[in-house]
Amino acid sequence: MxxxxxxxxxxxxxxxxxxxxxxxxxxxxxxxxxxxxxxxxxxxxxxxxxxxxxxxxxxxxxxxxxxxxxxxxxxxxxxxxxxxxxxxxxxxxxxxxxxxxxxxxSAEELAAAVERALADSATADAAHGDHAGEDSAAKNEMLIGESEPMRRVRSRLQRAAQSDFTVLISGESGTGKELAAISVHAASNRAKGPFVPVHCGAIPEGLFESELFGHRKGAFTGADYNRAGLIESANGGTLFLDEIGEMPIAVQVKLLRALQERRIRRVGDDREHDVDVRIIAATNRDLEAEVRKGTFREDLFFRLNVVPVHMPPLRQRREDIPELAKALVQQWNDGRARLNDDCLARLSELPFMGNVRELENLLQRMLALSEGGDLDLALLNELYSVSQPEPEVSLSHLQKQEQDLDSWLEKIERQLIDEALAKTGGNITRAAEELGVSFRSLRYRLKKLGVAGEDE
Missing domain, CATH: 3.40.50.2300 (Response regulator)
Incomplete structure (x- = not known):
């Protein structure tokens, strides 16, 4: 993003x-x-x-x-x-x-141009080692929190940085998957190389192969020059494939071969190029379920899932919200505004289904609309009540949200389970009691939703 x-x-x-x-x-x-x-x-x-x-x-x-x-x-x-x-x-x-x-x-041309611009920016930052290091360090500091889920995440990321194995980061949108990837890159022996982020959902299917692997002049209409792809741009560093579940099956086959052989072939080229790239992938989907449905290759899943890291939703680490909120406000406002205690307490109670991204958006609007130095509870309640209406249970609301029944029920189920786990500190046995279901039933639901608990 x-x-x-x-x-x-x-x-x-x-x-x-x-x-x-x-x-x-x-x-x-x-x-x-x-x-x-x-x-x-x-x-x-x-x-x-x-x-x-x-x-x-x-x-x-x-x-x-x-x-x-x-x-x-x-x-x-x-x-x-x-x-x-x-x-x-x-x-x-x-x-x-x-x-x-x-x-x-076209939307395809615009998406591809933005991806090229972001990849070039990441490569240039890495070429200026000091600047890249400072930038990575600043982003690493935003992996804030002393909750047990965040301590486990930081420990896993530190171990991942000590090797060159592929890493698969899972978690809901807005939980900080890219920050986690940056922290692995910055602490690894590839830190002086480029960090190239690629949002797989933003690249049109017809341009995916060319963007990832590059192309040779004349390979297709509009290919007016030889161009290296994003994998080659990350040579010597890290390629971050965000939302890997959006990658077309045909491209998955070629990515798997590139991972195995450490060689790629540009579109229209008759020779291969050696590449030295570490892959970190991220997804908000259940890739094991996608494998069962046939939309994601099993062999690629196993190749990516060497070091799994799960980013917990904000609802499962509410005790981190005050520290995180204060750090964000400090970052944007140089300490000129602050959150009072009542406001911090209220923030810790909110569901934040959009996770850290939703928290960031809410705090930015508070900073933009605050009249004095403090961000107070009255302003927070005013903004949150407008932006977060209670969900309606009706067919018309379901259709307005462009969702089907299964996805809507899954959303409600996930929210209730998250609240129960947050209340019990992640303990599955006690969360099952809160929800009025058996331990076995809750474990099945957790596995289906890709949510972890302490009993596992």
Whole structure:
């Protein structure tokens, strides 16, 4: 997931592009002018800046590029234009753009361009060892918590860093799977090499093979030059395959061979290239269930699941929420605002089905709307009551959520089990008593949902 600034003066185009990027798992802030973009770049950090060229009747996108070069030196800037020409491309590249896209741009083209930009950014950070180390250390500090589940996670991650085996990180969305991957990379003997994150759900199926393995010039329409893929970009370092369960079966076969042989073949190429890459994969799915359904290869699952790590949901480590919330506010606000005790106590009671990502979003809105130095309980209750209505049990609500009955019931079942485990400190026997079911029944449900407890 990336933080993206979208600069587009046409409201409809801005809305469509934002929706597409959000569906790929990215967080987007949009604006309609170079002046607004500069203000946002002074207030927030971005991974990618996507800007239209023509705004207000002039090439204002070049102004965005110049501002981004000064204010967001770590971001990659993509230029979006309906007036593409050799002169436009040269001018944009000279000003500091990473690449440019021609309107109308498809969702597939945009997703692929964002992935290339993120991969290039990760590789550049790793090439500057000190900067990469500082960045990794800062992110590692966000694996906060002294609860028993988090102590087990940190212990497993430390052991994983001491070897070069593949790691499979599981857990719900927003639990910090990428931070866990970064911590393994930063503590390993590959720390000076690149860390290349790839969100498998954001790459269209038709472009997956080319993005991952690269292609040879002329391999397909639009392949105008030889290009290394994301695996080669991670050579000497770590490739992080986020949401590996989204990878198409055909690509899974080729990834398995690359893992076994440590060699890859670009699309359209007649020779292979040696690669030295450590793979860390992450998923919010039950891959064993996907194997049984035939949507994920069993041999690839076993190849990836050498060192398994499960990231616990926030609901199972509520005692960590105050420390985590204070650290986030400190990070964003340099200590100018603080959470009072009543607010921290209330935060610890909330379900946070979106986990740390939901907590981050809530705290950011509180910071944006607070009038004084303290973030108090009144503001928290106001925002949370608006954003978190009680779920309705009705057919119309089910259809509005675009969910089926099984997924809705699983969501309710998971929430109740999580609450029972949190109340009993993860003890399955006592949680079963709280839920009024047998120990065997709860163990079956836990296995089905991929949730761990202390009795296991």
């Amino acid at each position: 990336a933080d993206i600034l979208l600069v587009e003066d046409e409201a409809n185009a801005r809305q469509i592009l934002s929706l597409g990027l959000n569906m790929q798992g990215h967080q987007v802030r949009g604006c309609e002018s170079a002046a607004e973009a500069e203000k946002l770049m002074r207030a927030y950090d971005f991974d990618v800046v996507l800007t239209d060229l023509r705004m207000d009747g002039r090439d204002a996108g070049l102004d965005v590029i110049r501002a981004g070069k000064n204010l967001q030196p770590g971001a990659r800037i993509l230029l979006l234009t309906a007036y593409a020409s050799a002169e436009t491309a040269v001018a944009a590249m000279k000003e500091g753009a990473f690449d440019y896209l021609t309107k109308p741009v």
